[in-house]
Amino acid sequence: MTPSGTTSGGAADPAGQPAWELLLPAAGAPARRRGRALQEALREAVRSGRLAAGTRLPSTRELAADLGVSRGLVTEAYEQLTAEGYLRGARGAGTWVGGAVRVPGGGGSGTGGAGGTAGADGRGVRGPGAGVPGPGVRVDFRPGTPDLSLFPRSAWAAAQRSVLARLPHRALGYPDPRGLPELREALAGMLARRRGVVADPERLVVCSGVAQASTLLGFVLRARGLRTVGVEDPGSPEHGRLFASTGMETVWLPLDGEGLRPEPLAASGVRAVVVTPSHQFPSGIGWSAGRRAALLDWARAVDGYVLEDDYDGDFRYDRAPVGALQGLDPERVVYAGSVSKSLAPGLRLGWTLVPEELLDEVVERKRTMDLGNPVLDQAVLAEFVTRGGYDRQLRRCQRAYRERRDALLAALAEHLPGTGVSGIAAGLHVIARVPARFGPPERFLARAAGAGVALRSLEEYGTARPADGDVRLVIGYAHLAPSAIAEGIGLVAGAVGG
Amino acid sequence: MTPSGTTSGGAADPAGQPAWELLLPAAGAPARRRGRALQEALREAVRSGRLAAGTRLPSTRELAADLGVSRGLVTEAYEQLTAEGYLRGARGAGTWVGGAVRVPGGGGSGTGGAGGTAGADGRGVRGPGAGVPGPGVRVDFRPGTPDLSLFPRSAWAAAQRSVLARLPHRALGYPDPRGLPELREALAGMLARRRGVVADPERLVVCSGVAQASTLLGFVLRARGLRTVGVEDPGSPEHGRLFASTGMETVWLPLDGEGLRPEPLAASGVRAVVVTPSHQFPSGIGWSAGRRAALLDWARAVDGYVLEDDYDGDFRYDRAPVGALQGLDPERVVYAGSVSKSLAPGLRLGWTLVPEELLDEVVERKRTMDLGNPVLDQAVLAEFVTRGGYDRQLRRCQRAYRERRDALLAALAEHLPGTGVSGIAAGLHVIARVPARFGPPERFLARAAGAGVALRSLEEYGTARPADGDVRLVIGYAHLAPSAIAEGIGLVAGAVGG
Numbered sequence: 001m002t003p004s005g006t007t008s009g010g011a012a013d014p015a016g017q018p019a020w021e022l023l024l025p026a027a028g029a030p031a032r033r034r035g036r037a038l039q040e041a042l043r044e045a046v047r048s049g050r051l052a053a054g055t056r057l058p059s060t061r062e063l064a065a066d067l068g069v070s071r072g073l074v075t076e077a078y079e080q081l082t083a084e085g086y087l088r089g090a091r092g093a094g095t096w097v098g099g100a101v102r103v104p105g106g107g108g109s110g111t112g113g114a115g116g117t118a119g120a121d122g123r124g125v126r127g128p129g130a131g132v133p134g135p136g137v138r139v140d141f142r143p144g145t146p147d148l149s150l151f152p153r154s155a156w157a158a159a160q161r162s163v164l165a166r167l168p169h170r171a172l173g174y175p176d177p178r179g180l181p182e183l184r185e186a187l188a189g190m191l192a193r194r195r196g197v198v199a200d201p202e203r204l205v206v207c208s209g210v211a212q213a214s215t216l217l218g219f220v221l222r223a224r225g226l227r228t229v230g231v232e233d234p235g236s237p238e239h240g241r242l243f244a245s246t247g248m249e250t251v252w253l254p255l256d257g258e259g260l261r262p263e264p265l266a267a268s269g270v271r272a273v274v275v276t277p278s279h280q281f282p283s284g285i286g287w288s289a290g291r292r293a294a295l296l297d298w299a300r301a302v303d304g305y306v307l308e309d310d311y312d313g314d315f316r317y318d319r320a321p322v323g324a325l326q327g328l329d330p331e332r333v334v335y336a337g338s339v340s341k342s343l344a345p346g347l348r349l350g351w352t353l354v355p356e357e358l359l360d361e362v363v364e365r366k367r368t369m370d371l372g373n374p375v376l377d378q379a380v381l382a383e384f385v386t387r388g389g390y391d392r393q394l395r396r397c398q399r400a401y402r403e404r405r406d407a408l409l410a411a412l413a414e415h416l417p418g419t420g421v422s423g424i425a426a427g428l429h430v431i432a433r434v435p436a437r438f439g440p441p442e443r444f445l446a447r448a449a450g451a452g453v454a455l456r457s458l459e460e461y462g463t464a465r466p467a468d469g470d471v472r473l474v475i476g477y478a479h480l481a482p483s484a485i486a487e488g489i490g491l492v493a494g495a496v497g498g
Numbered sequence: 499m500t501p502s503g504t505t506s507g508g509a510a511d512p513a514g515q516p517a518w519e520l521l522l523p524a525a526g527a528p529a530r531r532r533g534r535a536l537q538e539a540l541r542e543a544v545r546s547g548r549l550a551a552g553t554r555l556p557s558t559r560e561l562a563a564d565l566g567v568s569r570g571l572v573t574e575a576y577e578q579l580t581a582e583g584y585l586r587g588a589r590g591a592g593t594w595v596g597g598a599v600r601v602p603g604g605g606g607s608g609t610g611g612a613g614g615t616a617g618a619d620g621r622g623v624r625g626p627g628a629g630v631p632g633p634g635v636r637v638d639f640r641p642g643t644p645d646l647s648l649f650p651r652s653a654w655a656a657a658q659r660s661v662l663a664r665l666p667h668r669a670l671g672y673p674d675p676r677g678l679p680e681l682r683e684a685l686a687g688m689l690a691r692r693r694g695v696v697a698d699p700e701r702l703v704v705c706s707g708v709a710q711a712s713t714l715l716g717f718v719l720r721a722r723g724l725r726t727v728g729v730e731d732p733g734s735p736e737h738g739r740l741f742a743s744t745g746m747e748t749v750w751l752p753l754d755g756e757g758l759r760p761e762p763l764a765a766s767g768v769r770a771v772v773v774t775p776s777h778q779f780p781s782g783i784g785w786s787a788g789r790r791a792a793l794l795d796w797a798r799a800v801d802g803y804v805l806e807d808d809y810d811g812d813f814r815y816d817r818a819p820v821g822a823l824q825g826l827d828p829e830r831v832v833y834a835g836s837v838s839k840s841l842a843p844g845l846r847l848g849w850t851l852v853p854e855e856l857l858d859e860v861v862e863r864k865r866t867m868d869l870g871n872p873v874l875d876q877a878v879l880a881e882f883v884t885r886g887g888y889d890r891q892l893r894r895c896q897r898a899y900r901e902r903r904d905a906l907l908a909a910l911a912e913h914l915p916g917t918g919v920s921g922i923a924a925g926l927h928v929i930a931r932v933p934a935r936f937g938p939p940e941r942f943l944a945r946a947a948g949a950g951v952a953l954r955s956l957e958e959y960g961t962a963r964p965a966d967g968d969v970r971l972v973i974g975y976a977h978l979a980p981s982a983i984a985e986g987i988g989l990v991a992g993a994v995g996g
Contacts, residue, residue, distance in 0.1 A: 148667040157662045164655045169646040172842035208868035215866055245866035344670035346873035368713055368743035369867055370706035374875055375844035 100293035138452030139488030143476030175372035179206025196323025209350035213336035218246030230273035234462030259291030271304035284423015407482035415493035428478035436469030451495035598791035636950030637986030641927035641974030673870035677704025694821025707848035711834035716744030728771035732960030757789030769802035782921015905980035913991035926976035934967030949993035
């Protein structure tokens, strides 16, 4: 259980101790929390600079032996942090501390600077009425809405009662525009734990959701002289509309399978981008570690900012969610999330983590927009998070949505054979590519609509117009029962001759 | 009970019937509601054009006889509508329909156009932390906060429970940016009844309070090319700050005892003003009917807009509240109010009534700012308004605040004799003018602070610097128990040698 001297080159910290010592408390955590604790400790060691960029890590076998934990736990930690961009590795060639991290006060030096960039994806923001079926719609596969019937009404009502019973009178007065202190504290802890962000409650601003976080940032950047913002192509057109309301023009930046393509980003002249690296909307990819690092290099090189729209980062079905980009450089990344996918969009309750440099301006914008979020819902959410209700709700949704995703994949395989589903197993939607023989796309969509099935084509979310005749769909499944999913895909197949 | 032929010149409507017939249903209302019903019917008759501008009304004695109601009721109705600007009258010379009304679809022609203007006053918007006593403060007379202990916690909790039990799942989705339909309906009815506004639910936008209503309007007007907004002097500096955040510069416009002075307004070049005609903040005057009409004439002449901040219009202690300016011309007046004084500022829940011409732009702004207000509080307030809880709450506050105002006046008379209190008996604050012998002002305020009493000087709210040596204070009393009020004024008197 004590660290041996098997540290690899550079792994000793200034005090001369092997840095692996930092990981020991994590290794001593109870078994069920040991894996996560190890990852958190490793992340923190990289952030703090105690593990400097370029440091070669011990092999998984060596470190497991040093720490007295299973080798699988170490392998998993290396993989997780590699996906998030903290570590770099090549099969058979070992694992190093990457250069992507830049946390003030920490020493994550970072060499990087390859001038690359990374993909922009967008969702979490959305116009009114989405997901509300129109007349004649039997099954609505349009993405963007969670299952509203999963809202934990009785638990929420109990928390409301408790809040009204205990809240001091003065809390009902004009609020702190940054949000209720107890909520900021609770959210910071939850986000650090679940999303791997650097979450200082002093940097967290409660807002009405990712949409407001976008508008707040847009106004601040516009006042600083920026006039354009890059958005992912394909991506959510809503990001562009929100920034347009602040006087900023949108530049579409092309994605590939790893993230934003570096050259078009570098050539665009923008100094701000909106991205969804954990689960790109709508393409469904998770950004590669290389593109995450490249995006941050770009942001540093142009003195720019990245808005990370973490609209569904909590929902990953095949592995632990990849930590947020913000954890790698909290001074360049504005992180935004909300309860819209986990509880209900109607709560209009979210958060943004803001670089120190922009904080005062964002808070003053928030103040002039609405003086701050309503206090009662804030207090209820704080209680919900601190007493475990929020984690329970996420687990509940996770189970339901995984089951629905499986139901969708099975229905597609059965009724529209040959359909490919791309993207990671995550979130509330998939990209399905239906073979050309069921098309062409316009007829496919028209016939589906005729059969009472509302579908959205991928083309609605960007500038690309593929010519292969395949039908590319963005299918939201989270709000539909498995039986409705099967019925809907069956109706489509019947209408298009599947 | 039937109308006789005693109608005065011009009072017959196009169908040839005496217009007084319009008032008959009101006259037949149950006794306790008869007075209000008569006023509403008379207001509506003027708005609809059935009583055209210039029409001479019967004497109070004649109309009372025609309608079979008491003469006092008619006198009261004439006085009320004269104060609001619907009617004009001169002692002994009779009463006419005024020219101020301009309601589309109605025929309230209006001659007006005298190029006058009216006073700007401002509150209802406020920075964070107001009313929160600092360390060492024993009694805090700073204005702006209601008594937060009057918030009806158990009634609100019951409404929350009922809402969570009945709300359909889809109501938890992305909201209508204009607000929950049931709340807009409920508020429109309540505002028409209580504040005499023309309240079409389709024109009502639920927002987070008067502050957001100001910012929404500011952005819309700025996008239309306006660059300046007039505010009342004295007035709330917060209005200027909010409009500044939208890119508009503030022009202070001087008040006198009746409202905004016409000449400086006309000379200012502004095409938008923010005013508080029902109870000017901070001076406490109610605008005269003449200045109300003149302001609307000005707005029409310059193709401008008036933001009416009705921050405390529900609280009047000596008579029925004077109806809102918006009722006279809903196409020129943007009306804004909130629950901040009646329930709690922390709810961040308010409303704005918007001219047709600006409606789409205001709604789109609201959408990009936050997608709409949170739905649960909206549903709770709707239930509260429709089931009578809101009226009960207003009555409760009204009783408490009237008692506190009386306690303040008594304490001033006892401890600081010679102090004059100006302004109408309304709202949550008074202007007190303490004789120069207790001064000078700086020393007075310093000594009060030294005794643990927080006070605000009128000079903080505008540009005027009177040289008479009297101490002019803006004293908020609503949040203090009568005993605390007496204690606070006693402490001041002890410190300044009263």
